[in-house]
Amino acid sequence: MHFIKYHAAGNDYLVYSSQSPFELNAAQITRVCERHQGLGADGILVPSFDPEHLAVTIYNVDGSQAEKSGNGLRILARHLWDQGHVTEQPFKVHTAGGEVTCQVLEKGARVSIEMGQAQFNVPEPFAVTLEGQALELHPVSMGNPHCVVFVEQPSEALARVLGPQIERLAQFPKRTNVQFVRVLDRSNLLVQIWERGVGYTLSSGTSSCAAAAVARRLGLVERDVAVHMPGGTIEITLSDTFDVLMQGPVCRVASMALDKECFA
Numbered sequence: 001m002h003f004i005k006y007h008a009a010g011n012d013y014l015v016y017s018s019q020s021p022f023e024l025n026a027a028q029i030t031r032v033c034e035r036h037q038g039l040g041a042d043g044i045l046v047p048s049f050d051p052e053h054l055a056v057t058i059y060n061v062d063g064s065q066a067e068k069s070g071n072g073l074r075i076l077a078r079h080l081w082d083q084g085h086v087t088e089q090p091f092k093v094h095t096a097g098g099e100v101t102c103q104v105l106e107k108g109a110r111v112s113i114e115m116g117q118a119q120f121n122v123p124e125p126f127a128v129t130l131e132g133q134a135l136e137l138h139p140v141s142m143g144n145p146h147c148v149v150f151v152e153q154p155s156e157a158l159a160r161v162l163g164p165q166i167e168r169l170a171q172f173p174k175r176t177n178v179q180f181v182r183v184l185d186r187s188n189l190l191v192q193i194w195e196r197g198v199g200y201t202l203s204s205g206t207s208s209c210a211a212a213a214v215a216r217r218l219g220l221v222e223r224d225v226a227v228h229m230p231g232g233t234i235e236i237t238l239s240d241t242f243d244v245l246m247q248g249p250v251c252r253v254a255s256m257a258l259d260k261e262c263f264a
């Protein structure tokens with residue numbers, strides 16, 4: 001079973017590249033993504049190369065499917081370009097969370113994607129107290145669910161303590177991704193991520209879109225925002241109607257052949 005591993009600002013994915021149909025169950029997906037007994041990744045991307053309907057299925061580490069992944073889509077766009085499946089630019093890719101438009105830049109080192117429109121009030125902002133901290137939560141959808149929390153000191157420790165609690169709040173029937181955000185200035189956000197179905201990650205594309213969209217709607221940033229995360233920076237541009245353009249890096253890491261013994 002073959003995969004090609006890429007990372008996008010430190011958020012790593014395995015692109016399934018065997019000819020046979022993808023048939024791993026949730027437990028097997030978790031094992032393949034495991035960083036000691038498996039290949040190690042934040043998820044698996046299963047492309048569909050039908051030139052009339054380029055598409056991708058996105059699996060989280062827990063085996064759940066995600067409607068959209070910004071870093072995953074930059075990786076997929078690069079993979080389609082690497083493999084010669086696309087010759088025209090830009091090109092559209094279908095996801096469960098809607099269609100996006102991709103443009104490979106700088107010989108594949110960067111990709112920009114029109115990610116669709118941020119949807120607010122899914123549900124309305126609400127307050128909670130967790131670990132003795134009063135928090136104002138700002139839900140937003142990029143096709144997948146997000147919850148933006150503005151804090152003084154975003155940190156990995158904070159993301160790991162509050163992230164899983166917010167991920168599973170009753171207000172999010174499909175769970176949610178969580179972003180802990182500090183507004184550095186009107187053009188820069190500092191963000192730590194807790195991903196639904198994955199856990200702590202070094203960056204997230206849809207989270208970057210979500211954080212920038214909520215900050216813009218609150219009047220805290222301009223239309224062009226750099227989102228700084230431990231794994232790297234993702235550039236966001238917001239239209240007046242909160243259509244989101246995302247641009248960021250992609251790096252191909254390795255071609256990998258998984259041995260069935262991995263599942264023993």
Ligand SMILES: N[C@H](CCC[C@H](N)C(=O)O)C(=O)O
Pocket residue numbers: 011060065066067068069070071072144145177195196197198203204205206207
């Ligand atoms: N865990 C997310 C999908 C991956 C998001 C992230 N890796 C990105 O780059 O957008 C979810 O369940 O919605």
